Amino acid sequence: MERLSRRSLLRWLAAGTAGTVLAACGQKAPTTPMVVRETVIVAGTPQVVEKVVTATPAPGGLEANAQLTLCTWEGGITRDTIEAMIKDFTNLTGIKVTHMVPTEAYMDKLQVMVAADQLPEVFYISRGYIADWAEKGQLLDITEQLNSDPTVKVDDIVEANLNRIGGHCYAASVTTEPQVMFYNRDVFDKAGEPYPPAEVGKAWKLDDIIQVARRLTVDVNGRHPGESGFDPDNIDVYGWEWWNWIGGENVWWMNGYELYTGPDLMQVKLTHPEVIEVYHKLSEIPNLHHIAPPAGYYDKVGFGMIQAMARGKIAMITGANWLLPEIVQNKFNVGAAVLPLLGPKYAIWGAGEGLSISAKTKFPAASYKLLSYIAYGQGTASVWRTGLWMPQLKSLLEKEEGWKTWLVAGVHPEEYPTAACIPAARYLKVGPLRKGAQEVWDKWIGPAIDDALFGRKPPEEVLADAEAKANEFLAANPPWFPS
Amino acid sequence: MVERTCEMRREAHMPRLAPRPANRLSGRRRREIALGYLFISPAILGLVVWTVGPLVFSIWLAFQDWDIVSTARFVGLENFRTALFGDEFFWISLWVTFKYTIVSVPTTLTVSFLLALLLNANVRGMPVYRTLFYMPSLTPAVAGAALWKWIYNPEYGLANYFLRQLGLPKLNWLFDPVWVMPALWLMNLWGAGGGTVIFLAGLQGVPKEYYDAASIDGANAWGRFRHITIPMVSPIIFYNLIIGIINTFQVFTAGYLMTNGGPSNATLFYVLYLYRNAFKWLNMGYASALAWILFLLVLVVTMFVFKYIGQMVYYQEEIRA
Numbered sequence: 001m002e003r004l005s006r007r008s009l010l011r012w013l014a015a016g017t018a019g020t021v022l023a024a025c026g027q028k029a030p031t032t033p034m035v036v037r038e039t040v041i042v043a044g045t046p047q048v049v050e051k052v053v054t055a056t057p058a059p060g061g062l063e064a065n066a067q068l069t070l071c072t073w074e075g076g077i078t079r080d081t082i083e084a085m086i087k088d089f090t091n092l093t094g095i096k097v098t099h100m101v102p103t104e105a106y107m108d109k110l111q112v113m114v115a116a117d118q119l120p121e122v123f124y125i126s127r128g129y130i131a132d133w134a135e136k137g138q139l140l141d142i143t144e145q146l147n148s149d150p151t152v153k154v155d156d157i158v159e160a161n162l163n164r165i166g167g168h169c170y171a172a173s174v175t176t177e178p179q180v181m182f183y184n185r186d187v188f189d190k191a192g193e194p195y196p197p198a199e200v201g202k203a204w205k206l207d208d209i210i211q212v213a214r215r216l217t218v219d220v221n222g223r224h225p226g227e228s229g230f231d232p233d234n235i236d237v238y239g240w241e242w243w244n245w246i247g248g249e250n251v252w253w254m255n256g257y258e259l260y261t262g263p264d265l266m267q268v269k270l271t272h273p274e275v276i277e278v279y280h281k282l283s284e285i286p287n288l289h290h291i292a293p294p295a296g297y298y299d300k301v302g303f304g305m306i307q308a309m310a311r312g313k314i315a316m317i318t319g320a321n322w323l324l325p326e327i328v329q330n331k332f333n334v335g336a337a338v339l340p341l342l343g344p345k346y347a348i349w350g351a352g353e354g355l356s357i358s359a360k361t362k363f364p365a366a367s368y369k370l371l372s373y374i375a376y377g378q379g380t381a382s383v384w385r386t387g388l389w390m391p392q393l394k395s396l397l398e399k400e401e402g403w404k405t406w407l408v409a410g411v412h413p414e415e416y417p418t419a420a421c422i423p424a425a426r427y428l429k430v431g432p433l434r435k436g437a438q439e440v441w442d443k444w445i446g447p448a449i450d451d452a453l454f455g456r457k458p459p460e461e462v463l464a465d466a467e468a469k470a471n472e473f474l475a476a477n478p479p480w481f482p483s
Numbered sequence: 484m485v486e487r488t489c490e491m492r493r494e495a496h497m498p499r500l501a502p503r504p505a506n507r508l509s510g511r512r513r514r515e516i517a518l519g520y521l522f523i524s525p526a527i528l529g530l531v532v533w534t535v536g537p538l539v540f541s542i543w544l545a546f547q548d549w550d551i552v553s554t555a556r557f558v559g560l561e562n563f564r565t566a567l568f569g570d571e572f573f574w575i576s577l578w579v580t581f582k583y584t585i586v587s588v589p590t591t592l593t594v595s596f597l598l599a600l601l602l603n604a605n606v607r608g609m610p611v612y613r614t615l616f617y618m619p620s621l622t623p624a625v626a627g628a629a630l631w632k633w634i635y636n637p638e639y640g641l642a643n644y645f646l647r648q649l650g651l652p653k654l655n656w657l658f659d660p661v662w663v664m665p666a667l668w669l670m671n672l673w674g675a676g677g678g679t680v681i682f683l684a685g686l687q688g689v690p691k692e693y694y695d696a697a698s699i700d701g702a703n704a705w706g707r708f709r710h711i712t713i714p715m716v717s718p719i720i721f722y723n724l725i726i727g728i729i730n731t732f733q734v735f736t737a738g739y740l741m742t743n744g745g746p747s748n749a750t751l752f753y754v755l756y757l758y759r760n761a762f763k764w765l766n767m768g769y770a771s772a773l774a775w776i777l778f779l780l781v782l783v784v785t786m787f788v789f790k791y792i793g794q795m796v797y798y799q800e801e802i803r804a
């Protein structure tokens with residue numbers, strides 16, 4: 001091989017650099033016409049239309065050459081969807097978007113970017129950080145843009161997804177994530193039990209579901225809990241996988257309480273008698289009723305919760321919408337239902353992660369356009385159709401015309417509209433975005449609930465202790481509200 | 484005499500050079516030194532940027548209120564005052580870590596040493612045994628944690644299987660605040676092979692003549708062990724003790740991967756609490772103060788051990804000197 005002289009090397013480098021510069025200068029948004037599906041609201045009803053579009057110029061003025069970076073933590077199917085969505089977005093708007101996916105410790109890396117003043121324009125943000133970052137001026141207040149957005153009505157967005165702090169919105173949500181019950185119809189059919197209700201108005205009470213789960217729970221000798229000779233160490237089918245999805249804030253909400261009292265969010269109130277009573281009942285589930293798989297069950301059987309349900313080893317689970325792709329993969333006769341009532345009111349927890357814009361972005365309008373496309377537009381419609389995500393607009397969640405645009409037979413169980421969609425639009429709740437709330441949960445409320453659920457300590461004792469300590473902390477760490 | 488003559492001849496044939504000032508280096512020597520520094524510069528740069536820099540920065544941070552996102556604010560000794568007088572979790576995590584250290588260090592040391600004694604025996608296939616005992620200490624922490632979670636599975640784990648065989652009731656190892664710490668003590672023995680290798684090297688350095696001489700003098704096996712083996716490997720025992728204390732005070736993986744600090748904060752190790760403050764609750768200044776408190780604590784404990792246990796160590800070289 002001929003040896004490259006210094007002069008030749010320099011010549012090649014110069015040519016390469018010039019070529020790169022020319023190529024970069026010559027880059028344009030694709031102008032090939034393409035077909036795009038869009039949901040439009042006609043007379044208050046969403047309808048899907050197909051449009052042929054070509055690249056449209058980016059917003060004028062300062063943002064004429066907007067180049068955005070979108071930072072997400074998605075992997076697998078969602079990552080592909082996000083990248084396909086970015087392509088569509090660029091085709092529609094002419095705005096170039098670079099997708100950045102830090103592999104691990106996402107929020108740690110995002111914090112390093114903040115410290116280095118290198119925050120991307122649009123990024124996912126864990127909900128626990130929104131209040132802190134908003135207070136520190138890192139997040140763009142998108143309230144005005146949202147109010148004047150011609151493509152979406154604020155009233156149409158699921159309230160929990162607006163992530164409001166004192167009426168201001170600093171983050172959209174990535175998706176809607178309601179709690180849902182799923183069950184294996186075959187197990188119910190075999191036991192001769194009726195399916196769990198799929199409408200909020202017919203929801204079971206806690207005592208009801210415990211009794212049904214006891215009848216569904218069978219040991220290897222065919223005996224049920226409470227029957228003579230029942231062997232709790234050798235259970236073949238469990239009635240209800242419950243605790244990790246129902247024992248949190250739902251307990252307060254369903255009894256008509258909020259954890260944080262008053263508009264100033266200065267205190268928590270944990271020790272309501274009704275709440276304590278529910279925790280007493282829940283703590284009896286593992287050891288008295290034996291209806292739920294014990295700790296370590298999945299390690300033993302070698303498969304996860306959904307596989308166990310698919311194999312008929314678990315009759316029903318309390319989960320969330322994002323379990324659907326795994327359910328579909330496991331191909332079984334699945335049904336969807338509403339959660340049991342833990343008090344007189346229905347409420348479900350569902351905090352989709354946040355989607356924010358850097359307050360220091362040079363392209364606020366373009367950034368908002370991208371955020372809106374992901375959160376409220378058709379940007380992630382293909383992920384809705386896999387079951388992993390759900391739309392954030394009530395018009396797509398509450399009405400049959402809306403369901404038709406994204407619910408897919410064979411993916412979403414037939415009861416899904418009433419079991420998941422309507423509850424998501426009407427009963428979805430999240431805790432307040434309050435500075436220090438995450439720390440309060442991690443240090444006092446979470447461990448207290450854990451102790452109560454596992455029956456380690458009396459609920460009234462641990463909740464009173466947590467309440468006192470949390471309030472001491474909250475008094476010293478007042479919340480922040482935008483002026 | 485012959486050597487001296489040769490030396491004189493060599494000197495006679497050497498060219499006579501002008502005397503050089505004592506401190507001046509030749510150009511070649513200077514180039515060599517510069518080249519040497521150039522070669523080690525990546526390591527030095529790495530040390531300065533990734534170790535010394537953050538270390539100095541963390542001292543500064545310990546006196547600031549900083550949440551990464553906003554500008555740091557000087558708070559003097561407030562972070563230290565909060566830790567010592569206003570944070571119950573500081574004391575909980577310290578107590579948890581102390582409990583872990585006080586049992587883990589001696590047990591691991593004893594097991595490592597006993598294993599080394601066994602592996603020092605003259606038995607066929609010993610290299611295989613040595614490899615087998617050393618291998619667990621090479622297992623990545625995450626894989627080890629997954630394995631031990633399975634061993635401690637309350638229903639189907641190996642630990643409860645053995646208890647059942649002995650007619651004992653099953654334990655909720657990782658889910659019971661009382662039993663979770665013993666579970667982690669036991670798990671820590673999994674890595675004893677690392678210390679064993681060091682002990683083994685020490686044992687093989689003990690001169691055989693000492694044992695022969697002691698045998699001739701009538702010493703039995705226990706006497707030889709007590710008066711020859713222990714003193715001769717005491718520097719290694721001491722080294723493993725110090726390293727063990729430092730490592731166990733910084734334990735993180737077990738609490739983070741296996742128990743997430745629970746149940747009921749029973750495994751809220753100090754470094755896990757520090758990590759949560761730094762990266763979960765954005766109290767980076769406070770976390771830095773916690774880190775320096777830990778450093779001072781480990782320093783004090785190490786000095787204490789040096790003062791009171793270090794004097795029991797037998798250093799052969801000192802006696803010779």
